[in-house]
Amino acid sequence: MAKSDTETRRQRVNYFLIVFAALSVSVWSIWLFTHYDRGKNKDMVLIRLVVGPLQVNCFILADEKTKETVVIDPGDDAQEILKIIKDKGLKVKYLVNTHGHFDHVGANKALKDATGAELLIHEGDAQLMAAAPKQSRAFGMSSAASPNADRYVKHGDVITAGEVSLKVLHTPGHSTGGISLLGQGMVFTGDALFAGSIGRSDLPGGDLKTLLRSIKANLMTLPDDTRVFCGHGPATTIGDERNENPFLNKESGFE
Numbered sequence: 001m002a003k004s005d006t007e008t009r010r011q012r013v014n015y016f017l018i019v020f021a022a023l024s025v026s027v028w029s030i031w032l033f034t035h036y037d038r039g040k041n042k043d044m045v046l047i048r049l050v051v052g053p054l055q056v057n058c059f060i061l062a063d064e065k066t067k068e069t070v071v072i073d074p075g076d077d078a079q080e081i082l083k084i085i086k087d088k089g090l091k092v093k094y095l096v097n098t099h100g101h102f103d104h105v106g107a108n109k110a111l112k113d114a115t116g117a118e119l120l121i122h123e124g125d126a127q128l129m130a131a132a133p134k135q136s137r138a139f140g141m142s143s144a145a146s147p148n149a150d151r152y153v154k155h156g157d158v159i160t161a162g163e164v165s166l167k168v169l170h171t172p173g174h175s176t177g178g179i180s181l182l183g184q185g186m187v188f189t190g191d192a193l194f195a196g197s198i199g200r201s202d203l204p205g206g207d208l209k210t211l212l213r214s215i216k217a218n219l220m221t222l223p224d225d226t227r228v229f230c231g232h233g234p235a236t237t238i239g240d241e242r243n244e245n246p247f248l249n250k251e252s253g254f255e
């Protein structure tokens with residue numbers, strides 16, 4: 001009798017712990033995936049906006065003290081991005097495109113005109129970016145032309161805004177000049193790596209082997225707790241992708 005009472009109590013405790021853990025995870029996820037989000041560095045502001053018909057994640061990453069800001073992938077909805085910048089009194093130093101597809105570069109011109117920020121991209125995607133309006137027409141959409149980049153970035157370059165710093169990792173395979181940006185325990189992967197998936201490699205400049213090699217050499221070498229902010233869809237971590245991404249397991253030829 002006493003034994004079964006203890007067991008019942010233990011079961012209740014286990015049940016409580018499971019519910020508590022599930023609730024904690026949900027609350028944490030909601031917090032992480034909503035628009036306003038802080039990183040590990042308490043003096044940094046990270047805001048995610050989902051822009052345009054292809055629902056690109058545009059990230060506004062700012063140093064809270066100096067207000068210096070990097071905008072990653074201003075793909076569309078320039079007025080919404082500019083409103084946040086104005087409301088928070090941010091000074092945009094750089095616009096960085098993870099790659100040159102139209103859905104990631106459509107608001108470059110409006111943001112550059114309004115802020116005077118320097119536009120950065122990898123040279124390998126300069127032509128792709130120049131062809132953004134044509135690309136968008138091929139998808140039955142329309143995208144504004146982007147100005148040319150002010151500067152090309154390459155693997156190993158560091159982009160800084162106040163205390164915020166982002167190291168450029170060349171991660172081609174979705175496109176020739178695709179880059180990821182690493183800093184503050186986070187990596188912005190553009191369309192190379194997604195939560196539970198990887199980018200398309202069937203578009204011009206894409207190549208599956210190259211993409212897998214990029215992910216293996218430059219992303220899967222990062223610590224498991226590195227937070228991954230993707231070009232589309234929810235955020236994840238390197239550890240979760242290492243363990244759960246079906247494209248990155250041995251059965252898929254990924255070693």
Ligand SMILES: [Zn+2]
Binds near residue numbers: 099101174
């Ligand atoms: Zn893309």
Ligand SMILES: [Zn+2]
Binds near residue numbers: 104
């Ligand atoms: Zn995209």
